[in-house]
Amino acid sequence: MRSAVIVTIVLLASCTAPAPTPPDTQPAAGTVEAFEPASGDAQAMLIAARTAAPQRANDYRLSAAETLLRNDSAVGSILDDVDTDRAAPAQLRRYLVLRARDALRADDAPLALRWLGDGRLQQIPLDRKAQIKLGMMKSDTYAAMRSYLASARERIYVHSLLAATDRAGNGEAIFNTLRELSAGVLRRQAEREITPEVRGWLSLAELAQRHADDPQRTLLEFDNWRIAWSNHPAAQRPPRYLVMLRDVVTRQPRRVALLLPLHGSLAPYGRAIRDGIVGAHYHATAGQQTPPELAVYDTSAADLASVLNEARSDGAELIIGPLDRGRVAETLRIAGPELPVIALNRASADARPATSTRPVYQFGLAPDDEIMQVVRQTRREGHRRVLAIAPDSEWGRRNLDLFAAEWTAQGGDVIDQLVFTPDGDVSRLVKSLLDVDESEARASDLRRITGLTFEHTPRRRQDVDYVFILASPAQAGALKPTLDFYFAEDLPVYATSHVHEPNAGRMAMLDVDRIRFCDMPWKLTPGDSAQKLITAAWPEADGPLAPFFALGVDAYRLYARLRQLESIPGERVHGRTGTLRLTQERIVQRELMWAQFREGQVMPQPMVVAAE
Missing domain, CATH: 1.25.40.650 (Serine Threonine Protein Phosphatase 5, Tetratricopeptide repeat)
Structure with a gap:
């Protein structure tokens, strides 16, 4: 009987709920406490x-x-x-x-x-x-x-x-x-x-x-x-x-003064700009009862302050010019606050005042905008390492330095640079730039060490994504075949508009085949009615001076749009020199079109205008 009671007690004890876990006891291994993560973490x-x-x-x-x-x-x-x-x-x-x-x-x-x-x-x-x-x-x-x-x-x-x-x-x-x-x-x-x-x-x-x-x-x-x-x-x-x-219509000027060099080394460019302005003026004012007057002032040797005062005294309500870079910097210092000026160049950065109330707008064909466009495009395409080539001139070195600075600022690497002279051995320089001479030297050393005779195909360096060149059409025509000869035919080559001369012969364009470059609509697209009028009157507007005729056209048209460019965020003007924007410093920036030389022709980059 006693043993039965003991068994019963044991069985009851085994059915009793276990004692609660003390508060300081850790959870069993393998379990995870639920939690709500902080928003934004x-x-x-x-x-x-x-x-x-x-x-x-x-x-x-x-x-x-x-x-x-x-x-x-x-x-x-x-x-x-x-x-x-x-x-x-x-x-x-x-x-x-x-x-x-x-x-x-x-x-x-x-x-x-x-x-x-x-x-x-x-x-x-x-x-x-x-x-x-x-x-x-x-x-x-x-x-x-x-x-x-x-x-x-x-x-x-x-x-x-x-x-x-x-x-x-x-x-x-x-x-x-x-x-x-x-x-x-x-x-x-x-x-x-x-x-x-x-x-x-x-x-x-x-x-x-x-x-x-x-x-x-x-x-x-x-x-x-x-x-x-x-x-x-x-x-x-x-x-x-x-x-x-x-x-805009009520503010149109009644008299426009053109401050341009008509003699000396800048005369061809000054006259081309003048003729572009005259053509645009005639085209825009045909049929108007009281079109604005144009007055031309030669700045070749005159004192700039005197010319500005003369134009003001003659009743000018808008000044277009000057063209020379140094005179643009001088204009920024001496122009009055009441007379708007569309300068035809861009002063160097150190010559621009930090702040200015003078209505001087810097508009020109500065290569800075083209270089920035090349940098943006090539980075967008995923390139990082570049070989850069430029002529040994003040223009070439200044723009090569600008490209290198901008490319580096965007996270790219300038692997090497080549500066060439007009009478230099381009073949030898390009061969060295691509390290082909080192490849040949290694093969020669191997033959000497082993005493064996064997065939060797030299190789170019493999640490490059593309080549950027600053060059004239003739210089590019020497560089591109040399790059191809030294095994760089598979490397993309980018350039500024300076490689493209309108109406160049097919054979000349074959030498620069596959170079991709940016250039203005005047040189790449069918002209508008004003451009057709101008090229009919001045055939040279279709030649090497074409950019300056286009600059004259856009400078004449720009004033009517300045207030919109200043007042409307992101506003742009589609001009013949490119798509124009205005910065807070009153610098007119250009965005150009892209094109490529293909089999002796210039092929503009197509623009998608509708969904597939």
Whole structure:
């Protein structure tokens, strides 16, 4: 009996709940305490995602990717871990948009567009805010591909969804995007467009482009457009570019003074600029009852202050010139505060005042803009290591130093430089630059050491991504075949506009085959009506002096657009010397077109104008 009681007690004891774990006892090994990572802490969110449930893990990874993208960090590997099969619709939308943003961060707009066009995204219902965000992303992506018509369409489609306070900015963006296209393209698109709102935007941009060099005609056409399209969003809230036209027209100068060198070494350039201005003036004012007067002052030997005072006394309301770089610096010091000056060169950086109230605008054909464009383009293409070649001259060394400084500032490496003289042995210099002579020397040493006779094909250095040259057409014609001969035919070669002479013979262009360069529209595209008038009157406008005729045309047209350039952020003027922008220091910067020599022809880089 006693033994039975003992057994019963033991059994009851074994069924009793265990005593609670003391507070200071550690959790069993292998368990993880749940925690909520701090907002904005990407690493903490990624750690939390490892042990979270699938949908919660997706949220953590997507939030981490959003945080890192704000810091311009790559997030592809994080998005690879998102479980899209178990993702909720909102998560899938975030995932696809983040994929597109990551592609844009890597400058891969076509890939971004594929993510934004993913069929799964089209099946997800979107609220108004999400529709706007997606439309704006598509617009930005198309713009990055220079598919400007498609970019504008996306903004037009979401325009009615925007809050009233946001529509003005969107309208500005639509108009400015369409102005990237030519008047001819805009007209053809408007004729075939069936959506009224889109057609209205196209016709508005077309009239602005068609009369870009005639503010008075643009204003007249715009007033007629507003009557025909009175219910259009742009009629109710016009772009600032068009609103400012009335002020532009009323401020046109009645007398323009041209300060140019007509004798001496700069005379050919001064006369070309003068003739370009005269041609643009005649073209723009034909039919006007009271066109502005032009007065020419020779600055070849005259004291600049005296010439400025004479022009002012004669009633000039605008001065175009001087041309010489040193005289531009002098103008910055002595010009008065009331008379605007469009100088035709750019003073050196150390000659520019830190601040100035004088309305002196520095506009010219400075190679600085071209060099910066080469740097941006080659970095965008992923190049990092460069060989740079320039002539042994003040111009060559100054611009070679500028290129090296800008390239290094952008994170690139200048592996080596070559400075050549007109009478130097270019073949020997290029051979040394490419280390081909070292390759031959190594083979010679090996033959001497081993006593063997063997065939050897020299090799060039392999630590280079591309070659940049500053050269005239003749110099480039000697350099490019030499680079090819010494095994660098596979290296991309970039240059400034100085390698391109209009109407050069086919044989000369074969020598520079595959060189890629930037140049002005005057030399690369069919001329507008003013250019055709000028080249008919002055055949030399199609030769080596062509850039200076184009400079004269743009200088004459620029004044009418200065107030818009100063007042409207990001405003640009499509000129014959390039696309023009104005900095806060009143320096007019040019962006040129890209082209390439191919089989004896100049091939402009095509521009995408519509979605595929």
